[in-house]
Amino acid sequence: MEYKDYICKDQKGNLLISVDDMDEEALSKDPSFTHCLAVVKVGGEYLLGRNKWRNRFEIFGGCVEKGETARECIVRECNEELGFDVSDITYLGAMKLLLKPDYFSKEDRIELGGLYGITLPDMSIDTLSGMVKDKEEITQLALYSKIKDNESIALFDEKLLSYYE
Numbered sequence: 001m002e003y004k005d006y007i008c009k010d011q012k013g014n015l016l017i018s019v020d021d022m023d024e025e026a027l028s029k030d031p032s033f034t035h036c037l038a039v040v041k042v043g044g045e046y047l048l049g050r051n052k053w054r055n056r057f058e059i060f061g062g063c064v065e066k067g068e069t070a071r072e073c074i075v076r077e078c079n080e081e082l083g084f085d086v087s088d089i090t091y092l093g094a095m096k097l098l099l100k101p102d103y104f105s106k107e108d109r110i111e112l113g114g115l116y117g118i119t120l121p122d123m124s125i126d127t128l129s130g131m132v133k134d135k136e137e138i139t140q141l142a143l144y145s146k147i148k149d150n151e152s153i154a155l156f157d158e159k160l161l162s163y164y165e
Contacts, residue, residue, distance in 0.1 A: 117164030
């Protein structure tokens with residue numbers, strides 16, 4: 001599979017091909033749907049979490065569980081990772097990715113993921129950090145503006161920030 005037009009390519013050769021205006025229900029039923037991500041804002045700033053295993057800052061989310069809709073997936077993931085039961089979630093679209101072989105598959109593959117935007121009440125990083133449930137995965141929270149020039153940030157995730165302004 002080869003694509004000439006895409007949003008960005010990461011260091012492993014994975015492509016973020018597009019973010020499309022696909023119906024949320026249709027996404028949830030698509031066999032290529034595998035995960036959801038959320039761009040989170042706090043006080044007008046983007047919030048990122050350091051992933052322990054990838055040792056970089058990322059937006060929040062994860063893999064869909066069997067029978068879950070896209071919205072159910074992102075609500076669960078945000079509760080697990082941030083400790084919030086979020087209901088005010090904005091569906092931003094379906095991410096289309098070309099992924100290289102990895103832990104999940106030995107083949108190149110196309111996957112779809114739901115992209116969401118969430119605005120949390122204005123509070124300090126210390127308060128937010130105290131609410132994180134999955135401290136095994138998310139080891140640190142930070143505002144994008146404070147780390148963008150000094151920390152490792154997932155390239156796709158950094159690009160996805162612009163979809164929730």
